[in-house]
Amino acid sequence: MKKLIACMGTILLMITFSRSAFGSSFGTTYGFSPRGMAMGNAMTAHVDDWSAVYYNMAGLGRTLARIERAAETGEKSGINQLSVNYLHTVPSFDLNINRFDPDTGSPLPTHGADDLDFGTYVMGMAMDLNIIYEMPECISSARMGLSMGINDDLTVVKINDIDPRTHNFMRYGREAQRALIMTGAGLGFMEDLFGLGLGLNISFGGSGTIDLSDLQITEDEQIPVDNAIMDISLEPTVVAGFYISPGKKFDALEGLELGFSYRQKSKLDISPLQTVAVLETGNVLLNLRLALLDYFQPDIYTFGTSYAFTDRLMVSLEAEFQKWSGFEVSLNHEENFGDVLPELDDIVVPKLGVEYRLTSRLAFQGGYCFEPSFIPDEGLTDTINFLDNDKHILSVGTSYRLPSFGRMKRDITFYAAYQHQILDDREVTKTEPTGVNPDYSFGGTCNTFYVGITIDM
Numbered sequence: 001m002k003k004l005i006a007c008m009g010t011i012l013l014m015i016t017f018s019r020s021a022f023g024s025s026f027g028t029t030y031g032f033s034p035r036g037m038a039m040g041n042a043m044t045a046h047v048d049d050w051s052a053v054y055y056n057m058a059g060l061g062r063t064l065a066r067i068e069r070a071a072e073t074g075e076k077s078g079i080n081q082l083s084v085n086y087l088h089t090v091p092s093f094d095l096n097i098n099r100f101d102p103d104t105g106s107p108l109p110t111h112g113a114d115d116l117d118f119g120t121y122v123m124g125m126a127m128d129l130n131i132i133y134e135m136p137e138c139i140s141s142a143r144m145g146l147s148m149g150i151n152d153d154l155t156v157v158k159i160n161d162i163d164p165r166t167h168n169f170m171r172y173g174r175e176a177q178r179a180l181i182m183t184g185a186g187l188g189f190m191e192d193l194f195g196l197g198l199g200l201n202i203s204f205g206g207s208g209t210i211d212l213s214d215l216q217i218t219e220d221e222q223i224p225v226d227n228a229i230m231d232i233s234l235e236p237t238v239v240a241g242f243y244i245s246p247g248k249k250f251d252a253l254e255g256l257e258l259g260f261s262y263r264q265k266s267k268l269d270i271s272p273l274q275t276v277a278v279l280e281t282g283n284v285l286l287n288l289r290l291a292l293l294d295y296f297q298p299d300i301y302t303f304g305t306s307y308a309f310t311d312r313l314m315v316s317l318e319a320e321f322q323k324w325s326g327f328e329v330s331l332n333h334e335e336n337f338g339d340v341l342p343e344l345d346d347i348v349v350p351k352l353g354v355e356y357r358l359t360s361r362l363a364f365q366g367g368y369c370f371e372p373s374f375i376p377d378e379g380l381t382d383t384i385n386f387l388d389n390d391k392h393i394l395s396v397g398t399s400y401r402l403p404s405f406g407r408m409k410r411d412i413t414f415y416a417a418y419q420h421q422i423l424d425d426r427e428v429t430k431t432e433p434t435g436v437n438p439d440y441s442f443g444g445t446c447n448t449f450y451v452g453i454t455i456d457m
Helices: 002-015 034-038 057-061 064-073 331-337
Strands: 081-096 118-128 139-151 180-189 194-215 225-244 256-263 266-279 284-297 299-308 313-323 347-357 362-371 391-401 411-428 440-456
Touching: 034 362, 034 391, 034 411, 034 440, 057 139, 057 180, 057 194, 057 225, 057 256, 180 225, 225 266
Parallel strands: 194 266
Antiparallel strands: 081 118, 081 440, 118 139, 139 180, 180 194, 194 225, 225 256, 256 299, 266 284, 299 313, 313 347, 347 362, 362 391, 391 411, 411 440
């Protein structure tokens, strides 16, 4: 019997693609661009570069200020851009827990805080649509954008869908290691008095079947006869936004910017993943109904405002609403753990960003945001161990635009940013603690570094 159970476990392990779970992305956990991360990701109201595909798609339709600035300095306007960036994060978390086998008393390992560091390459571009088609006079700006983030080990997707009783930091490590592809366009109207943007966040989904035969009842490694069919398709979700620049209409409001962005709920859903395994001994047929769901991102609504006090100083404020009450798990987890899965909390994340231009080429950024946990205290009292903390997030950064030199025909700007996340310590008290599922506490810090270059064309 033990060998049969071990064999079934081996089958499940073979068709489960990875070992940890649930969902986030590097953009929501850390930031999408170096300048954005340095400013506390408070970018919705004023963003006007390639990163607008993430922060506010309408920002692609904001170019006149760049054109006017270029006319004064004689430099490139940066309407068309190409950007290459690299993010590296090093979480240092404490998971204070003492788990043991109730039968033998032997300690049980808990790896929730291990191996969470990773890196991501982020590439982005913005292109003036007037190069292709001359817009009517009412449209003052028109650009399209495309950005992609990919893990530095060149993996595109790391599918994770494990037992929700596993201790797992839901925003970090493998949870944030997914390819992020976003594209869209933004239009500015009436001399960029206001703008609208619409685009897509590309995710994946599908279904499949796996047939395994000639399996032995053994703990040794096997190479069974297999047939696998899987259909993976693109599953785009909506990204939209708008901005208003009231100072273009009312002189008293000059320097004020308002913005709103929306990112639709997204997930990677492979369901059903029908699996049939045949044991050679006794010709036993195992019919397994599986499903995988990972990289869940909630509906996110962001309202922002920024104000340029002078040509040198700008301050940005925003509030981001994350609708975690719509959280989803796979059909298998819903079937097996539906009675103990917690209802997650919707959260509001306030953000503050500051930028000071020391010279026309050199600027410094700083930011702060407070991100409350979406896991309620009562959600951790049973057997589920989703880990998330209230967080204070501090960031600083700088940017420097190189002067023209030699044969260089384009303006290049270097960016560097650092972010420090402080996770408030959290105590978990179980209703019925056991050796396998005891009381524990967790917290820690996370340091993230982000560098990049942007070429203005």
